[in-house]
Amino acid sequence: MTASGIDVMVVGSIGIDTIETPFARQESILGGSASFACAGASLFAPVGMVGVVGGDFPEAYEDVYRRFNIDLSGLEREPQGQTFRWSGVYKNNMDERETLSTELNVFADFSPKIPDVYRQAPFVFLANIGPQLQAHVLDQVGPSDFVVMDTMDLWINIQNEELLKVIERVDLLTLNESEARHLSGAHFLPLAAKKLLSLGPRYVLIKKGEHGSMLFSREGVFVLPAYPLDDVQDPTGAGDAFAGGFIGALASMGSVTEDHLRTAMLYGSVVASFAVEAFGLDRLKTLTRDEIETRAEQYQRMVQIPVLV
Amino acid sequence: MTASGIDVMVVGSIGIDTIETPFARQESILGGSASFACAGASLFAPVGMVGVVGGDFPEAYEDVYRRFNIDLSGLEREPQGQTFRWSGVYKNNMDERETLSTELNVFADFSPKIPDVYRQAPFVFLANIGPQLQAHVLDQVGPSDFVVMDTMDLWINIQNEELLKVIERVDLLTLNESEARHLSGAHFLPLAAKKLLSLGPRYVLIKKGEHGSMLFSREGVFVLPAYPLDDVQDPTGAGDAFAGGFIGALASMGSVTEDHLRTAMLYGSVVASFAVEAFGLDRLKTLTRDEIETRAEQYQRMVQIPVLV
Secondary structure, three states, X not given: OOOOOOOEEEEOOOEEEEEEOOOOEEXXXXXXXXXXXXXXXXXXXXEEEEEEEEOOOOHHHHHHHHHOOEEXXXXXXXXXXXXXXXXXXXXXXXXXXXXXXXXXXXXXXXXXXXXXXXXXXXXXXXXXXXXXXXXXXXXXXXXXXXXXXXXXXXXXXXOHHHHHHHHOOOXXXXXXXXXXXXXXXXXXXXXXXXXXXXXXXXXXXXXXXXXXXXXXXXXXEEEEOOOOOOOOOOOOOHHHHHHHHHHHHHHHHOOOOHHHHHHHHHHHHHHHHHHOOOOOOHXXXXXXXXXXXXXXXXXHHHHOOOOOO | OOOOOOOEEEEOOOEEEEEEOOOOEEEEEEEOHHHHHHHHHHOOOOEEEEEEEEOOOOHHHHHHHHHOOEEEEEEEEEOOOOOEEEEEEEEOXXXXXXXXXXXXXXXXXXXXXXXXXXXXOOEEEEOOOOHHHHHHHHHXXXXXXXXXXXXXXXXXXXXXXXXXXXXXXXXXXXXXXXXXXXXXXXXXXXXXXXXXXXXXXXXXXXXXXXXXXXXXXXXXXXXXXXXXXXOOOXXXXXXXXXXXXXXXXXXXXXXXXXXXXXXXXXXXXXXXXXXXXXXXXXXXXXXXXXXXXXXXXXXXXXXXXXXXO
């Protein structure tokens, strides 16, 4: 643990979500990339959150953060504004997602201010926010051990140049399969990853949802299938819970080695597998370290290949 | 090896394919489920083929089989008839396949006759043919060590009852992701597999193409990501090459244990990864055991998870 006590800093969105699936609907629940990532990371290491909420943000939701022991020194409150809101509907066995509405609200003018106590955090996760904001965060922090960034199609389309500039500055770029193809212009993932690595980061981590994840570096590739699930209640935030669990587990191991990266992906995937079992943060809220370890061991047995003779 | 010398018997279709991809087109090349499965299996164990061809079947294609050391005692020739023909086109980075034409020809009246020398083959692969034909094959053979069957949507739709009767008689049912969902009526694969296991087989092997494969039994699940490829020239027959490599490798290990099944899936996946690198059987024709082992070792490193601390 660092002097400040914050091992992982997460910057991202905080939202109030309304979500409909083929089986249920939940209104105005706590969401956003920073919420899922901080919750995931907090299961392994001390986390500080940087984000913004409006005057409508329920005190109960701050309590949820506190329950995860998330440090809130970086949580900005805009009493005159409204919190970012998103609503969406999942169809076709959760395979398809349609956004019904997005209200940026206070998030529109968000300019992340990094509290002093976070500036030396060795692990930084720039969750999906505009690349200019991600750059602005990096300008404010000291040299971190490991910076992970996420992004999305929107920024690939409308702020491509700014995006490329941030990618150059991070250690690991994470994005989903279609974004990796979109940003690289290559269809096959090993080729897409090679192109993305040439943009600067040491690692490219491609998230494939129910199909697992892949970690590429100049030295090679690690391929991890997802933990197989009997049921998914709400896929929202799974990628952020994965990234949060990943960086939290990595921080808890202290150093970035190939083995630690692989182990961290296993834990990230375990966290994501729990996250989707209930709406929003509901499952992560009650998740224990024992449950994580039990599933991690099961999972490891599921993917174990015997040594070739 | 058994007294007859045949360790694996494969029954399936033999076709002459015309294939178009976004990059190339090849006319009248050797295809069919039995061709890919026998070629894949022959890389590991002595294989006998049961299938039918017409008078138009080129001598050169029989030579291809001989080059793989495939025993052809079970190859039926109908000089008056035409060989089964299929043509299809791949679109959208090979993600989508459209069948342009199917001519059953001699395959329409095919009734597999099992040569005496195959009747004691310890490993049997019933590739994708009608369930009544699959049942007819099982009626002719002695008690095999291990019977694997494949199927397809067509039979799920039009011969469901007959299909269920064969499934009850086999050790391992293999099908692709969408077929597993279709046949079980369950979307999530662990649940789908549970329902399929309840139909009788000890194992259910779900093929997910570029996303890997999953082996389910009552005891648990093994999840294997696919070998990541930079390029795919022709995905035709990948599933059959996988199944062939799988059963061939399993036969070469002599007994069916959990470790052997996992290792066999690794080899099946390696064979499939080579198969798609060229049209038809072109890549498998020149494939050496050394190349297989080299890729299998690489692959194993790619999926290796460090022991959790």
